[in-house]
Structures are given as C-alpha cells and as structure tokens.
Amino acid sequence: MELSALTEKLIEAVGEEYVHTSHAALRSYDHDALMIYKGQPGAVVLPETTEEISRVMRICREENLPIIARGAGTCLSGGATPAPGGVLIVTTRMNRILEVDYENRLARVQPGVINLHLSDETRPHGFHYAPDPSSQMACTIGGNAAENSGGAHCLKYGMTTNHILGMTVVLSSGEVVRLGSDGEEAPGLDLRGFFVGSEGTFAMTTEITVRLTPNPEGVRTMLTTFAEVGDACRTVSDVIAAGAVPAAMELMDRYTVEAIEKVMKAGYPRDAAAVLLIELDGLIPSMRPLEAIIRQACEKNRCTSFRLAESEEERESLWMGRKKAFGAFGAIAPAYYCLDGTVPRSKLAEVLAEFDKIGERFGFIITNVFHAGDGSLHPNVLFDDRVPGETERAVECGAEVLRVCIRAGGVLSGEHGIGIEKMREMADQFDEPTLRMMERMRDAIDPTGLLNPGKIFPGEDVLFPIAQSGGAMRAAPGMSK
Ligand SMILES: Cc1cc2nc3c(=O)[nH]c(=O)nc-3n(C[C@H](O)[C@H](O)[C@H](O)COP(=O)(O)OP(=O)(O)OC[C@H]3O[C@@H](n4cnc5c(N)ncnc54)[C@H](O)[C@@H]3O)c2cc1C
Structure with a gap:
C-alpha cells in the first residue's frame, strides 16, 4: 500500500x-x-x-x-x-488520571500518565503509587505495566504487577477486552497477571486500575560504607535473613562513588569500595528494632562508617548521589551500556567478582549500582562508542554478564525487560519446551504476530542490526536511574 x-x-x-x-x-x-x-x-x-x-x-x-x-x-x-x-x-495524549478512589485505595488512569504524577496527585491525601522506577519522572504507567517495572522501594512493596488490579486492552483484532477488576478480587483466569510484563507483544493497554499505598508514618535513611564490596553484599543478605525488610537497599561500587563525587559531591566517602544506602519506613516505633538489626549486620561485616540522616534535607542529599549516579558516569566515560539481571542475594559478592573478570578480559570497566535488597543488578559497561567496533564489543561483554546471572541461579531481567537486547539469551534461561509454550501463548492472544515483532522470543526474524555509532546511553550529568 x-x-x-x-x-x-x-x-x-x-x-x-x-x-x-x-x-x-x-x-x-x-x-x-x-x-x-x-x-x-x-x-x-x-x-x-x-x-x-x-x-x-x-x-x-x-x-x-x-x-x-x-x-x-x-x-x-x-x-x-x-x-x-x-x-x-x-500514548502521550492519553495522560489523564480518570478517577481516584481513596476509600477503596485505587486509581484509574490512562496509560500515558507519568508514574510520578500519580504520586504527586495523591500524596497530599495520604497515598502514593508505590512502584518507583528511577525514571519515574518520565516513564508512563502503561510502559511500567508492559515491562513489570521495579524501583528502589519495590523491595518492600513489590513490583508493578503487585499494584495493578485491572486493565483495558485492545487486541490486534481491534477488540477491546477488560482484564482483572477494579477491586481486590477477580474471578476466572488471572489474565491481568499474564499480560503484565508482555512488553507490548499481546495487546495495547488503554486504561489501568492501580492500587494506592498509604504514605508511611516515618522514614529512616542510613548510609554505610565498606572497604570490600563483598562485605557490603553480605550485609544485605544478613539484614534480610535477620528478619528486617527495609524499604530500600541500594549499593554503589567505588567507580560509581568516584563518578558521583566528581560530578555532584553527594558526600560519599571517596575511599569506600562500596556505599550502601538503606531506608526503613513504616510506623515510627516499629523502625527502632529494625535499625538495631541493620547496625549489627553492618558492624559484623566491618563497615567503615555508619551515618543516619538527621533531617529531611540530609536524607534528600544522601539519595541525590544514588539518583544521579547514571548521569555521573559522563565524568568517567563517553558512553555506557546499562544492563539488568537479578541474582539470589546470597550470590551477590561472587557474581560481582565474576563481572570484574569479564571486564578485565574485554578491557572495559564494569561499574555496579543496584537494588541490592532484591538482588536486582545494574552492571554498566563503560566504553567509547566513537571507536569503531566498541559498541559491538560492549554488547558481547554485556551478554557474558547476563550469562553469569543465569548461571548463578538468577534471571535475565529484573526490570528492563527482554526486548531486542536479551532475545538471544532467552535460550540460555529457558529450555525449548518452555520457550515454545510462551510462543504458543503469545500466538493465541495475537495470531497475527503484528504486535511488537522482533522482541522477546528468540528465533524471530532479526529486524534490528546494531547501530554503527551513538550506541548505548550517553552519560549526561543530571540523568538518573
Ligand atoms: C534513566 C533511566 C532509569 C530507569 N530506571 C528504571 C528502574 O529503576 N526500574 C525499571 O523497571 N526500569 C527503569 N528504567 C527503564 C524504563 O524506564 C522502564 O522500563 C519503564 O517502565 C518504561 O516506561 P515507558 O513509558 O518509557 O515505556 P516505553 O519505553 O515507551 O515502552 C516500554 C515497553 O512497553 C510497551 N508499551 C508502552 N506503552 C504500552 C501500552 N500502553 N500498552 C502496551 N505496551 C506498551 C512498549 O511497546 C515497550 O515494549 C529506566 C530507564 C532510564 C532511561
């Protein structure tokens, strides 16, 4: 035509x-x-x-x-x-919050609503939308649903799928279907759960009902440092094994600290091999015993410093470094390739050591800044995309990093989805029958195969060659993750 x-x-x-x-x-x-x-x-x-x-x-x-x-x-x-x-x-024009029902703690939104806008709207009324991807000032709730996105506070509150009650979707036939419900219970098959995380390959979402979460009574934010990154990783496991589930546990390695301090001086000790940012939230009396557990775990693992934010300003400045970490990589490299993969918490230390070895073999620095509490890693391959062939090598290096996550008993994606990027590695993660079953389920929902082709399922026609220049994210101060 x-x-x-x-x-x-x-x-x-x-x-x-x-x-x-x-x-x-x-x-x-x-x-x-x-x-x-x-x-x-x-x-x-x-x-x-x-x-x-x-x-x-x-x-x-x-x-x-x-x-x-x-x-x-x-x-x-x-x-x-x-x-x-x-x-x-x-979905840029479909950006309206259609209904907020505080009594039933839910909101009905169009898919183009920006994640943070929903919390901005509901916070003054005592509620917020809990999944908080670091991109929350830009990304949409429709995109979050398609990727089953996570964020720093998803350790305690759960991923996007735990906060979506119902969805209206349009199938490739043009039919409009309602999944889940506007309440806590939905009879029949859990089609809502099936569609969340399908990355736009099943249908297009046009309306979403989400759960609203009450704002916590209090928040305690701690910054602790270590001379060995392994000690920081073991602290994370020890805290959770002792029965404390903080709202967030974010780990930054020494390259990340160096980049942050070069760009914005967040006050992270420059000699630290790892910085661990821990946040508790909830009823104020319930946080004291948890704080004691955290202190004990930090001391047991030889932390070199422990700081508790004494004011909201101090808390914000502690988070500032973490939130702007990715943009700060511009101070130490022209470009970076940000990966994600999840491993069991107990394997964090050994997996990071493996990443170092891979980096050495390829001649790249691999930095790490990640949601340590749920083992959701973000290794970043620093490289120079102006050098011919470096983008391809960064992609190869990234594939090896992902295979380490799989071998450690983890998964290919904690939050960013499979997309084009991780299609090939799907065959490392799943056996043939499982992959075929996934494809058959997709084919049943979209028999045309027209919805977002060339994504997720290995073996689909390769539609996307690696771009010859301008690859990966260009680091820019102020950009967050
Ligand atoms: C700086 C930075 C930080 C980030 N931090 C995080 C993080 O902390 N946690 C995290 O999980 N991710 C993070 N991401 C990744 C990204 O922000 C998330 O995947 C986000 O959910 C994508 O939302 P979006 O609106 O931009 O969707 P898009 O990028 O536009 O689309 C993402 C996918 O969703 C599909 N899609 C979009 N809208 C619909 C719809 N209405 N119906 C059906 N399918 C749809 C698209 O086809 C595509 O497959 C980060 C990204 C950046 C750049």
Whole structure:
C-alpha cells in the first residue's frame, strides 16, 4: 500500500494533527533509551481514546503492518524500538488520571500518565503509587505495566504487577477486552497477571486500575560504607535473613562513588569500595528494632562508617548521589551500556567478582549500582562508542554478564525487560519446551504476530542490526536511574 493511502486511513482514525510521517518525526522515534538498536517506523500516531486505538489496530491488521506501543520511550531493552515500517502508537495524549478512589485505595488512569504524577496527585491525601522506577519522572504507567517495572522501594512493596488490579486492552483484532477488576478480587483466569510484563507483544493497554499505598508514618535513611564490596553484599543478605525488610537497599561500587563525587559531591566517602544506602519506613516505633538489626549486620561485616540522616534535607542529599549516579558516569566515560539481571542475594559478592573478570578480559570497566535488597543488578559497561567496533564489543561483554546471572541461579531481567537486547539469551534461561509454550501463548492472544515483532522470543526474524555509532546511553550529568 502507498504510504499516502495508509496516512489517509490513519488520519481518518485519529485526526490529521496526530499522524506523523515526515522524515524528521520518524527519525526521532526510531529508538528508545537503549540506543544500540534502531528501527524507523512508517508512521507515528498519537490517539486519545481506546476507540481510536482500536481503529488504528484494525487498519494495521488489514494492511499487515507491525504495531508498536510507546509510552515515554525510556525502555532500556529496545522494547519500544519500532519494527521498520510499522505503525508506532504513542500514548502521550492519553495522560489523564480518570478517577481516584481513596476509600477503596485505587486509581484509574490512562496509560500515558507519568508514574510520578500519580504520586504527586495523591500524596497530599495520604497515598502514593508505590512502584518507583528511577525514571519515574518520565516513564508512563502503561510502559511500567508492559515491562513489570521495579524501583528502589519495590523491595518492600513489590513490583508493578503487585499494584495493578485491572486493565483495558485492545487486541490486534481491534477488540477491546477488560482484564482483572477494579477491586481486590477477580474471578476466572488471572489474565491481568499474564499480560503484565508482555512488553507490548499481546495487546495495547488503554486504561489501568492501580492500587494506592498509604504514605508511611516515618522514614529512616542510613548510609554505610565498606572497604570490600563483598562485605557490603553480605550485609544485605544478613539484614534480610535477620528478619528486617527495609524499604530500600541500594549499593554503589567505588567507580560509581568516584563518578558521583566528581560530578555532584553527594558526600560519599571517596575511599569506600562500596556505599550502601538503606531506608526503613513504616510506623515510627516499629523502625527502632529494625535499625538495631541493620547496625549489627553492618558492624559484623566491618563497615567503615555508619551515618543516619538527621533531617529531611540530609536524607534528600544522601539519595541525590544514588539518583544521579547514571548521569555521573559522563565524568568517567563517553558512553555506557546499562544492563539488568537479578541474582539470589546470597550470590551477590561472587557474581560481582565474576563481572570484574569479564571486564578485565574485554578491557572495559564494569561499574555496579543496584537494588541490592532484591538482588536486582545494574552492571554498566563503560566504553567509547566513537571507536569503531566498541559498541559491538560492549554488547558481547554485556551478554557474558547476563550469562553469569543465569548461571548463578538468577534471571535475565529484573526490570528492563527482554526486548531486542536479551532475545538471544532467552535460550540460555529457558529450555525449548518452555520457550515454545510462551510462543504458543503469545500466538493465541495475537495470531497475527503484528504486535511488537522482533522482541522477546528468540528465533524471530532479526529486524534490528546494531547501530554503527551513538550506541548505548550517553552519560549526561543530571540523568538518573
Ligand atoms: C534513566 C533511566 C532509569 C530507569 N530506571 C528504571 C528502574 O529503576 N526500574 C525499571 O523497571 N526500569 C527503569 N528504567 C527503564 C524504563 O524506564 C522502564 O522500563 C519503564 O517502565 C518504561 O516506561 P515507558 O513509558 O518509557 O515505556 P516505553 O519505553 O515507551 O515502552 C516500554 C515497553 O512497553 C510497551 N508499551 C508502552 N506503552 C504500552 C501500552 N500502553 N500498552 C502496551 N505496551 C506498551 C512498549 O511497546 C515497550 O515494549 C529506566 C530507564 C532510564 C532511561
């Protein structure tokens, strides 16, 4: 079909102002935050309603065109990178909080609502939306649902899937289906759970009902340092084994501390091999015994310092370094490739030592800054993407890092999803029958295979070559993770 004829149909579906086909527009949507892979869409549409999305889906099905959903494009696994020539459906205009029900502790939102905006809206009323990806000031709740996103406070509160009650989705046929419910219970199969984390390969979500969490009565934030990264890792396991589950436990290694202190002077001791940021929240009297457990575990593992934030300003400054860590890598490398993988907490120390060896073999520094409490790692391969061939080598190095996570009994992705990035390694994680079962389930939901093709399932046509330059995230001060 001629592009102009397709454009006309799309304009009829969503209005002229909201269909983009110019070269400049298509280029600006040809990747997500993982800039290693690119794919230029044939058209970009910005619908406003479920009905408009249904119409666009029907057009794509008639014309046999790939359909890719996009929220804010902050995905770090290439999930929102369009299959070339496909129609990209962007949720930017679907950004309304439709209903907040404090009595039943839930909110109904459109998929393009920015994660942090929901908490900004509800916090003054005593509630917030608990999953807090570090990208929460930009990423959307629709994208979070598709990736089953996590965040620093998901150690205590659970991942996105634990906070989604119901969803309205549009299938590739254009049919509109309601999954889950607006309450705590939903009879029948747990289709809601099945769709969360399907990375836009099953359907497009157009409305989401989420659980709201009461704000904690109090918060205690601690910063502790270690001369050996292994000691910090063992502290994390010891705290949780002793029965304390902090709201957050974030670990930063010495390269990360060096980068942070070069850029913003967060007050982290520069001679520390590891900095552990621990936060407790809850009823004020319940936190004292937990604080004692944490202190004991830190001392047992030879912490070199222990600091408790005495004021909200001090707490914010302790978090500042962690939140801006990824941007700070710009002070020590031109580009970095941010991975994610999860390992059992008890294996953290040995896995980090393995990463060092891989880094040495490839000649790259691998930095680590991660949600240590749930073993959710973010190894970052620092490299120079201006040097020909370095991006490919960084990708190879990253694949080895992921295989170490799998061998340690962990999983390929803690939060960023499989996308394009980890398709190949799916075969290392799952056996043939399990992979086939996943594919059959996807085929049952989307028999056309038009929804976000070339993602998750290994063996699908390779649509995305590695971009020759400008790979990975370019580190910029102020950017957080
Ligand atoms: C600096 C930085 C920090 C980050 N920190 C974290 C973190 O702490 N934890 C974490 O989990 N992730 C993190 N991420 C990754 C990313 O922010 C999350 O995966 C986020 O959920 C993506 O949301 P988005 O709106 O940007 O979605 P997009 O990137 O636009 O899309 C992500 C995926 O969701 C699909 N999708 C989007 N909207 C819909 C919809 N309405 N229906 C169906 N499918 C849809 C897309 O097709 C794609 O597969 C970070 C990223 C960056 C750049």
